[in-house]
Amino acid sequence: MDDHVSGKGLKRAELARRTGCNLETIRYYEKITMMPEPPRTAAGYRVYDERHVARLRFILRGRELGFSIDDLRGLLGLVDGGRQTCAGIKAMTERHLADIRAKIADLQRIEAVLDSTAAQCSGEQVPECPVLEALAAR
Amino acid sequence: MDDHVSGKGLKRAELARRTGCNLETIRYYEKITMMPEPPRTAAGYRVYDERHVARLRFILRGRELGFSIDDLRGLLGLVDGGRQTCAGIKAMTERHLADIRAKIADLQRIEAVLDSTAAQCSGEQVPECPVLEALAAR
DNA sequence: CTTGAGTCTGTAGTGACTGCAGACCCTATT
DNA sequence: AATAGGGTCTGCAGTCACTACAGACTCAAG
Known part of the structure; x- marks a missing residue:
């Protein structure tokens, strides 16, 4: 050692x-x-x-x-x-916090889309799946 | 043309x-x-x-x-x-939805930490910044 | 003294793009 | 007809933040 x-x-x-x-x-x-x-x-x-x-x-x-x-x-x-400089760190943190919040909002929007489309899925073998249509839609 | x-x-x-x-x-x-x-x-x-x-x-x-x-x-x-197979797509979507929800939860935890630590920042030039301490802490 | 585990180095691969150099091509203006 | 400018083509390098690997070395235990 x-x-x-x-x-x-x-x-x-x-x-x-x-x-x-x-x-x-x-x-x-x-x-x-x-x-x-x-x-x-x-x-x-x-x-x-x-x-x-x-x-x-x-x-x-x-x-x-x-x-x-x-x-x-x-x-x-x-x-x-x-x-x-605590002020500088604070500013940086707050910029970052804003980023995080934007990401959360994005993910929640995605969550809503996926949740509602998945709910529509019958599970059967159909020609049109709501998930696929949600993706295709614009 | x-x-x-x-x-x-x-x-x-x-x-x-x-x-x-x-x-x-x-x-x-x-x-x-x-x-x-x-x-x-x-x-x-x-x-x-x-x-x-x-x-x-x-x-x-x-x-x-x-x-x-x-x-x-x-x-x-x-x-x-x-x-x-709509069932397959549904299963995939739901797995993905679970991922998204986990990510949201993570980000919200991060948000809480950043928010509370930034709030403690005086903005003054002090030797210890709460953000830095939050990062160092474990 | 050998064996197996840990460590060292440099390098390549990952995912999902993005950017660039240098060669073509097409259209419009002179 | 010549030229200037844009758009397009190709292959390849770079990005970010790691992660993994091959092959050489070192160390402690049996």
Whole structure:
């Protein structure tokens, strides 16, 4: 073991497990500079610590909330720079919130169409299916 | 002009305009066999007719409603084959509806998080921004 | 000392497009 | 008839955010 101090020095798989991130995605985030290059063991194995865990969780959570990689780069830039203009973050969040709401509205419209057309389906083998007609209609 | 009969024989740009589809996407749909290869003029220009318009609208509408290309391939296969088992289509639609509903639920959860955290933003330049903390939290 | 699991690298594939370069072609104007 | 401009053709590269793989290496356990 390169480290035997309790809890310190995670390998890639361990970081993946602790964050729920896909193994390869960690390497990908490093490549696109979303994650810093971690120190390595003599053999070249990546060694992560708690700050890496926190940062990766931040990224994953942001992605879960629908922020793009670029949005998160902005957010992380603020964190890294230390000068967090809360107003800026708020504005960004609110833009994003508007996006989310638009998406919800879209999906609800789709839901209504699908729901009403599926309800009309007899299940029989008929030449015209209401779902197909709903798709064809304009 | 290759055709001068009213309304017949659309060129690619015209099909794009009439359906709202991107010009290149038409060619893409042809390549992945979602759209049939249309007849060509002597010079090699694609010539579309009303059936192409209808089919492309069907595809675009389906995509708008969140069906994948593969879903639509299935749907179109039924249409093309003539043997439309309405029950099958209904089942597919209902699976898809469940997906849509799950997506709506997800987005609403995200909306709630973003909304409440953005609301806490003072707009001042503080060391800790609630949005950032919401992201970091787990 | 071997075996099996984990890690390393670079690269290719995914889905659903979108964009571009360079060669043709067609129409209208000079 | 020559030319200028648009539209169209082709193949291929790029996008986004990953995900998967092949082949070489390293490490700990039996």
